[in-house]
Amino acid sequence: MAPAQSTGTTRQMSMVQALNTGLRRSLESDPKVLIMGEDIGKLGGVFRVTDGLQKDFGEDRVVDTPLAESGIVGTAIGLALAGYRPVVEIQFDGFVFPAFDQIVTQLAKMHARSLGYVRLPIVIRIPFGGGIGAVEHHSESPEAYFAHTAGLRVVSCSNPVDAYWMIQQAIASDDPVIFLEPKRRYWTKAEVDTAATPGPLYDSRVVRSGDACTLVAYGPMVATCLEAAAAAAEEGRELEVIDLRSVSPLGFDAIEESVKRTGHLVVVHEAPSFLGIGAEVAATVTERCFYHLQAPVLRVGGYHTPYPPSRVEEEYLPDLDRVLDAVDRSLAW
Numbered sequence: 001m002a003p004a005q006s007t008g009t010t011r012q013m014s015m016v017q018a019l020n021t022g023l024r025r026s027l028e029s030d031p032k033v034l035i036m037g038e039d040i041g042k043l044g045g046v047f048r049v050t051d052g053l054q055k056d057f058g059e060d061r062v063v064d065t066p067l068a069e070s071g072i073v074g075t076a077i078g079l080a081l082a083g084y085r086p087v088v089e090i091q092f093d094g095f096v097f098p099a100f101d102q103i104v105t106q107l108a109k110m111h112a113r114s115l116g117y118v119r120l121p122i123v124i125r126i127p128f129g130g131g132i133g134a135v136e137h138h139s140e141s142p143e144a145y146f147a148h149t150a151g152l153r154v155v156s157c158s159n160p161v162d163a164y165w166m167i168q169q170a171i172a173s174d175d176p177v178i179f180l181e182p183k184r185r186y187w188t189k190a191e192v193d194t195a196a197t198p199g200p201l202y203d204s205r206v207v208r209s210g211d212a213c214t215l216v217a218y219g220p221m222v223a224t225c226l227e228a229a230a231a232a233a234e235e236g237r238e239l240e241v242i243d244l245r246s247v248s249p250l251g252f253d254a255i256e257e258s259v260k261r262t263g264h265l266v267v268v269h270e271a272p273s274f275l276g277i278g279a280e281v282a283a284t285v286t287e288r289c290f291y292h293l294q295a296p297v298l299r300v301g302g303y304h305t306p307y308p309p310s311r312v313e314e315e316y317l318p319d320l321d322r323v324l325d326a327v328d329r330s331l332a333w
Helices: 015-029 054-058 069-083 098-106 142-146 158-172 220-232 253-263 276-293 310-316 320-331
Strands: 012-014 033-037 061-062 087-088 122-129 153-156 177-182 188-194 204-209 213-217 241-242 245-250 264-273 296-304
Touching: 012 015, 012 158, 015 033, 015 054, 015 158, 015 177, 015 188, 033 069, 054 061, 069 087, 069 098, 087 213, 087 296, 098 142, 122 158, 142 153, 142 245, 142 276, 153 158, 158 177, 158 188, 204 220, 204 253, 213 220, 213 320, 220 241, 220 264, 220 320, 241 253, 241 264, 253 264, 253 276, 264 276, 264 310, 264 320, 296 320
Parallel strands: 033 061, 033 087, 087 122, 122 177, 153 177, 213 241, 213 264, 264 296
Antiparallel strands: 012 188, 153 245, 204 241
16 A cells, blocks of 8 residues: 655645645646636535645636536646646536546547547546435446546545545646545545655555455445455455556556465445446456466446435445455355
């Protein structure tokens, strides 16, 4: 979980504070970076991720926009063509779909259409996933839609350290990046070394070592898998947990190396299992590690149904028990 090299300048931050600090650092280091979105200026965002940035950098660089997601992304594309590095905030995951056309038919394709001449360094930040008791359209997991679209990068942080570094790396990238923020982990705290050298943006990472079974997750489910691994350890089973961090491209090297040791793999995510990221991981691992697998790759995810009302969302979301049940089934094969 720690960056590749530490220089010892650390302070405790929540994920919200880490993202805010990362955005601030990007604004300071590049005058072409600007932030756009609904209520991100004077309010500081509904989750306060952009708190104080408009006050310090002005209304021309931290821009409150109308409630019009397609217009926000379309404007960001125009600004990127003019040399800027826009960072767009979609207020909630379920409201990205009015901008879906702009993202998949314009933003994702312009680099290829121009034979590489045009680059669109745009970051689209999306608070995603459930677990906060929100109403309809506020708890979606749209990552598979975007990962299926060539030309987009899709990443998700699971802790404040990655949040701080990954948002800066995404903004510095010349590719369009969908940056997924697990909203129910916004208040998770950790020591963040702001002077360290981060690892690559698109690499997966082993966050807990083990030899009995491999758990692969990203975003909000990494913490759930770590809880499951801690519970399994009390029964003498050491589970290895891998944080994908990037779902497009997928960093398979760490997964392949782990599965060849454990022989068992369970993929966990909040989004429905049907045609989700877990299906791609399962297929690729089967291709690469078939003779090392001691059981089929199992998936734990949301059900193939619209996200439920908040009063029953705990029945929908994968939890420690569902993860451990899948581990038991894999090890009993």
